[in-house]
Amino acid sequence: MLLRRGHGATRRAHRLAPRRRSDPPARGRGLARVPLPRRDGARDRRDDGRALHGVLHRRLPRAGAARARQRGARDVTLTYKGAGVDVGRAEDALARVRERIRRTKRPEVIGDVGQFGGLFASPGGDTVLVATTDGVGTKLELARILDRHEVVGADLVHHCVNDALAMGAEPLFFLDYFATGRLEPAVFERVVGAMADACARCGIALLGGETAELPGMYADGAYDLAGFLVGAVARDKLLGPERVREGDTLIGIPSSGLHTNGFSLAREIVSRLAATTGTTVREVLAAPRQELEGLALGETLVATHRPYLREFRALRQAVEIHAIxxxxxxxxxxxxxxxxxxxxxxxxxxxxxxxxALFTLLGDLGGIREEERFDTWNMGIGLVLAIAGRDA
Structure with missing residues (x-):
């Protein structure tokens, strides 16, 4: 494994040849989901009738409802859990170590596990550092099949940038982790080069990272990515639920597609379609679709995760943002x-x-219920902002 040294520019990262290692890479921990307020008989009076005016005239389900539906819905053709991603299991796993994580808390740490980014007060000042980390998920497999490695490199940066924006932070610098069984320099160049280009477009320094060559850990041609980003925000400009008030308005900003989530379900839909039509996954992905105005399903699926930095900066100057x-x-x-x-x-x-149309097509092909679609995909809205009602 190679620990890259600091870079002086945001363009191509200078790396030495990676050293092989036999120990497996540590898995990253995702942030826990924050549950919705109870709306059953145990709710308190403050919950009655209080709502934000926003982008969906229906109550979202209470905490855990998605898992309960998955357990009880035997008639559903396919779910995210059925495709191999059990969100409830991830929550349960995090619960096992949550208290041990909390014991590492320093006085500078603000908040708890569950936010879009971790907050750390800068010593001696009013600036708060915001740290985010994420991966690209099984979109990596589609990038490999379709030879679109640049997409996932940019996706990794954009995902972390958007998580920092959710806390109100301006992104500062980025680090990456690239792991594979056998390093292919040409693929590596395309992936990390795309990360560098995305960082440059966002004004972020690609500060360093790690390259791991792990024989026997990955299938031929497969690799995994993780990104780490640090941003900064003045303490009085921090965004979060504590700023949201009754009467605030929700604004939705369109997504460019699935972004980097829900691909395990999408891939399962494609695999089943290939099996039932006697074709291959590659053929299903390459075939033009009338529902997509003649575009191939594969090309639509690997659209780049949209970064919202420009929209965030513009809206911050025009309205009072409370949470994202x-x-x-x-x-x-x-x-x-x-x-x-x-x-x-x-x-x-x-x-x-x-x-x-992409979400409708996938849902119809897989027989996915509408609730399951909204619980898995962004359904065309990538970022939701809660703004002061007077600015609506």
Whole structure:
């Protein structure tokens, strides 16, 4: 494994040849999802009738509802859990170590596990550092099949940038982790080069990273990525649910597609379609689709995860932003509640936007219920901002 040294520029990263190692890489921990307020008989009075005016006129399910539906819905053709991603299991795993993680807390740490980014007060000042980390998920496999390695390099940066924006932070620097069984220099150049280009476009320094060549750990041609980003924000400019008030308005900004989440379900849909039609996965991905205005399903699936830095900067100057939800893993039910305080619900005006054809096509091909679609994919909205009602 190679620990890269600091770079002086945001372009190509200078790395030495990686050293082989036999020990497996440590798995990263995702942030825990913040549950929605209870809306059953145990709710408190503050929950009655209080809501934000926003992008969906229906109550989102209460915490754990997605898992309960998955356990009880035997008639559903396919779910995210059925495709191999059990969000509940991930939550349970994190619960096992949550208290041990909390014991590492220093006085400078602000908040708890569950936010879009970790907060650390800068010693001797009013600046708060915001740290985010994420991966690209099984979109990596589609990038390999379709030879679109640049896409996932940019995706990694954009995902981390958006998580930092959700805390109100300006991104500063980025580090990456690239792991593979056998390093292919040409693929490596395309992936990390795309990371560098994405960093340059966002004004971020690609500060360093690690390259790991792990024989026997990955299939031929496979690799995994992780990104780490640090940003900064003045303490009085921090965004979060504690700023949200009754009467605030939700604004949704369109996504460019699935972004980097829900691909295990999408890939399972494609695999089943290939099996039932007697074709290959590659053929299903390459075939033009009338529903996508003649575009191939594969090309639409690997659209780059949209970065929202430009929109964030513009809106910050025009309106008072209170909180932001980056709609990633877990879809609407798993992310919008993370931007809401306890006891406050969100009313979503569902007809306010047209769900892009990609999500409708995938859902119809897989026989996916609408609730499952919203609990897995962003459904055409990548970022939701809670702004002061007077600015709506």
């Amino acid at each position: 939800a980056h709609l990633t893993g877990g879809g609407w039910e798993g992310n919008l509640p993370r931007a809401l305080p306890p006891g406050l619900g969100a009313a979503i005006d569902r007809p306010a936007w047209t769900v892009p």
